[in-house]
Amino acid sequence: MAFSSLDRKGLRDLWGMKGQAGAIALVLASGVATFAMSVSTLDTLKVSQADFYRGFAFADVFAQLKRAPESVALRIAEIPGVDRLETRVMAAATLDLPDYEYPVSGQIVSMPERLNRLYLRRGREPDPTRDNEVLLHEAFAIAHGFQPGDSLAAIINGRWRRLRVVGIALSPEFIYQLAPGAQIPDFKSFGILWMPRKPLATAYDVDGAFNSLSLTLAADARADDVIANLDDLLARYGGLGAFSREDQISHRFLAEEFKQLENMATMFPLIFLGVAAFLLNVVVGRLVATQREQVAILKAFGYSNAAVVLHYIKMIVVVVVAGSALGIALGMWLGQGLSAMYVEFYRFPRLIYHLRPEVGVIAVVISAAAAVAGTVFSVARAAALPPAEAMQPAKPPKYRRSVIELLGLGRRLAQPTRMIIRNIERRPVKSLLSVVGISFACAILVLGGFFRDSFDFMIDVQFRVSQLEDLSVTLVDATSAHALYSLASMDGVQHVEPYRSVPARLRFEHRTYRTAVQGMMPGGRLRRLLDAELRPIDLPTEGVILTDHLAGLLGIHPGDMLTVEVLEGNRPVRQVPVAGVVSEWVGVSAYMQLPALNRMMREGRAISGAHMAADEDRQLGLFAELKRIPRVAGASVRMKSLRDFYEIMARQVLVFALVNTLMAGTIAVGIVYNSARISLSERARELASLRVLGLTRGEISYILLGELALLTVVSLPLGCAIGAGLSQLMIEGLQTDLYRVPLVISPWTYSFSATVVCVAAFFSALLVRRKLDHLDLVAVLKTKE
Template sequence: MRALNRKLLRDLRRMWAQSLAIALVMAAGAATLILGIGAHDSLSTTRAAYYEANRFADLFADVTRAPKQVVREIAALDGVAEVTPRIVKIALVDLPGMVEPAAVQLVSLPASGHATLNEVYLRSGNRPQAGHNLQALVSAEFAAAHFLTAGDWLSVLLNGRRTNIKITGTALSPEFIYLLGPGDLMPDPKHFGVVWMPEAALAASFDLDGAFSNLAVKLQAGADPQKVMDAIDVRLKRYGGTGSYGRKDQISHAFLDAELMQLRAMSRVLPPIFLLVSAFLVNMTLTRLIALEREQIGLLKAIGYGRREIALHYIGFVTLIALAGILIGFVAGAWLGRGMAELYARFFNFPFLVFSRDPSIYAIAAGVTLMAAIAGALRAVVQASSLAPAVAMSPPAPPRYQKLFNGSINFNRFIRTSSIITSRHLFHWPWRTASGILGTALAVAILVGSLWAHGAIEYMIDVSFQKAERQDASLHFTERRPISALYDARHLPGVLRAEPFRTVAAKVRLGQRERRVAIVGKPSDVELSRALDVEERPLVLPPRGLVISDTLAGILHARIGDGVELELMEGAQETLTIPVTGIATGYFGLGAMMDLASLNHLLGEGPSISGVNVAIDENKSSALFAALRETPLASFIVLQKRSVKRFRETAAQNITIMSTVYISLAAIIAFGVVYNCARISLSEQGREMASLRVLGFTRAEVSSLLVMELAVMVVLALPLGWAIGYAIGWLVVHGFASELYRVPLVIGKDVYAYASLVVLAAASVSALVVRRRIDRLDMIAVLKTRE
């Protein structure tokens, strides 16, 4: 081994702690990059493979009842490759030992031998046998939640009639990768599942012989989906078509899209932070190392080493640190990736999960990490290699300090001399101080930018379910019913208050922008399900006009007073222009509301409703649930509290996992930055500190010089970190906001405090580690040597 390389390895060994701190920051950058891109690729590859294998449809359409002849018409449309007509309904199920109602989505299975779109993936057991109508496949998660296996029986209320169905197997489907019950906020396999039954059985139960209620359509390559959707809508309109929609409006697909978007955002925000900080650290450390080795560099040049060799020597030093970081990053990235895959397995029902181990991801991670390291080293290396040997061999000119503000303020009057040392040292290296502050601030920012989610979710829940949707349960009817159904509901046991609602599928348009929404009609004097204005005060629905959610208003660019085009997909199916009379706060979905009477009037129908919201006497809830199972009133029931509880639990689990990751990452940055700053400062001031010890300063007094310097840096970093963290939060909110949900940017004081404490703790640990070195300073050595 060449002597110069041996020096490099010894330098690394001597500076192992500083090098490791830098390597860890780099590792965090590489790991988050691998995790972000890897998880994104895994998820999208898995989804694509699953869609391909099980022939996931491109378009979907719901109708009340359409004859099968229409299918041929639609199949013949330009751009349509394949059409699968189905019967899709929701029904309550009766599960032994379960008080709360559970529901299932019923999906018809075509007679065997027919190839279909959205093909089920058989997890266990067999498909229902030909000719056995009362057999079914159930979704695997639902089966697992209820310990159901092939051969068990399931009692389903088919159109109000209790029917016992034999389970033949469990299955998954590409259209239910993320299975969300109507009105639910999180998948809840105990209360919602899918049941696939022979078409004949469902047709008989729902009076759909020779007809269908749902259509899945595969497009030809290159077809214009909008054109095809328009053509389908024209043909299905008279059969109660509520408008076809593409994958982006399909719940499962849309949630996966939202997840993919989050992963993309993560891989764009986090790795650059780590790589930036590691570049700072490399710069700081290498600049100091080169300052210390100035005379050695001069000597090397004097004996004939060239600029290139000197430059390569120090680049090699940084490269070795980067390689260590990359290696740790690879291991951590793969480990975190497996954790992420487990999270996916919990939320997404995939038959398989391809964890992408694309070597190009690792190559990219290694490449950018190395680039960041070298970018950080560049300035110092150029300086080192361009030192003239004669200049380098003589000791550097002593640092020239300056009085702050040119000495116009006499600080000595206010502060102790030791504080002046601290402040002048910080000001003498403004870039390094700034890098230290920014680096520490980024640690704070990572925490603020991630830990606020918990409070924000609580805020979301408070607004959505304490102030707006205050009902205990929503009973959704199988079909619209006259207003008298409200009175039936009021007479159910345990119902304290019941308020009607009507939901109608519609398209809302303003200019070129259009969205499919469910318009909810409610009486203006509701107490339970209220609309809130942007200041979160209850908003009385005006007798005319449409109240839209702020999310929808944002998408349509609509303001109060604007006339929007409303295309109703039910009743008279009219298209009319209607003024926006209010904008409501909402975090879930794209809401639109209007007065119930005026909605019914627009539909050209008498007073009819699609369900009721109820307040329940908790003590009588089991009686109510029992009654609902007996009477064919509701096809499904949304239990608000259960839904919120599930949401909270799941969010809490996710947040705990993510917080642990973010806290570790922030601690790595904080430790890395503060430790390196402390070591460099000690290296520069060690001699002064030892001299002060000789003069009679105590260990604590001498350490306080360094601790004060670090404290000033951290204290300045905190507010900056809060601001950057807020900005990250803002980016996250805007990057993650989907049409399915958005999270309000609410950052409580506790988040700032917690983030600051974590960083202070990490900084204190690194300061303590360095303090031990101060305690061991060799006083005698400094008296004898010149630096």
């Protein structure tokens, strides 16, 4: 297709303002890239998860029990709705790694055959006839640098055994490798291992029996019915309550993280894209307005309004398409990088990068709509004037004394300063749009940074005010509180506080939630519940305290009776009054005083473990000693978990936030630069006239750039306020069972955002100043506007 002369004009004009067009394209690209990156990352993780589940037969229902003879499996298989069934053995173990002093616990699972099959990343499957060969989960293997051929020791059922690593594997059941009951993953101190069933059963004393099972459902089966039947059947074998996929730990955490990512992936980019689109609309509108004279000439030649509008739309579409294409390419690149980073956390055999075509389409449509709207509006306004009038310089705008001058403050202001103030006052809409534009640039920077602040604050409160223990010990079974004395007498232990953790299904009306009821010592120093003002509160002597998020999920209020269906022992069902709620950010728990929980369980002074404070320099010796106590199932170190968690978080959410900050920075620079450039072209003639009248370069720069500086200064507090508002909006979408993020924005984030905008303004001013210095006085005066 041949280009018309008009098209050629459009292309050359675009090239002529490539700086500005480039800045607009970059703003757009940033918005589109954030959108494409977020959505494609989420889709990639979801598609990869679905692919893994499908290809490796992830089960629908799971159950743990004390021990049942293999013959029970036949009866389970007859439960209506059960499709495929697989029994297995799972054993908790304490691991003893060479050169690693900290406590490590593990879960050893018998090799699956049909369900939850393993993806063998390296090495080979263990030989079923050997009793010492294992596969390691990839996350754990990488954390410790294990290779096939290495060995480690495990204490299974109180007996020390040496194991040989023959391979590294992944499982759809443990995409997210998390220790039972843990709130944050710690790949170093917890690992999944697989071993042939026969030697594992022998070691764990469940030969000819099973203590765990998983099954898939027939197409029309209801999970709840199957679970109810299963629970009935397994009750006499010490069943701990069957649960569906939704409560399976890896799946649930993945689902929660996906939910959160989804909120981030839609809200962040939509806000970004929305802001970019708005700014684009303003910038393009002003840019086209400076073409007023050319519009008039084209009309004088007999081009119709529609033809002129179309001409400018074509120009802007070129910019939109270029910006969007760049944005999508950038978004894909970032999305692949981000997905790959998530894979350190979520272990998939392969990552299937997925970018839905409609993501690109949506991005382009939103940007194009904004840009075209800005164009049409401005061109239509320019075209509405009779050409003769449009070719004249715009009629002298009505200036008047500004409010500041009328207030009598004007006498102290120099003439150029008065010009600045009058100019802003005379065009309040334009000034307002500039302020809104720069404010939004500042606001999305705040939005990019607040997540880190909130997260820091949340972690800080959780682990420095609420959970103060140095380490926690989990005992194999609920044990008499006498065990405390032996723990307390260990070398280096300063303080011991027992706790009891009872797995339970909480029920109110028709709503249920599976969690654990935590029994805590009244007046404890190591674990404290906090009220909304972060003051420690006392547990009531009777009744249960719920996390506010959990109370919300159950729809229960203080004073209501909560049904607690205990999932261990003889599985009592009890009614407990809700005594209150606490606002906790991490996890979903129910709390009772330890004696009250013991009474509810109709047991003696039983405990599940203890939180301990210990001398820092004696902790290592303590761990070694703990490993030798048979009843200790595991120990965890708070600061270490915290540090490891931080490392992972730093590489994930924070990188996500960093990318957003970069994109926000680009948008800020693009907008500020364009505002400055457009002001220059709008006022070049006026400023040149002033130069002719004898004003210095410095003086005219002051008039133009002083206005920019004033508008920027006004924009900063407004931008911070808008940023806080957007963050609040954003945070509503980030509430998950995993954690609820409090809205915290640090002064650092505010000042960083403001600084980026100021730096952008400064460099834009420098560029404009250079143009001002080269203003061609004669040429400007000779031609009309």
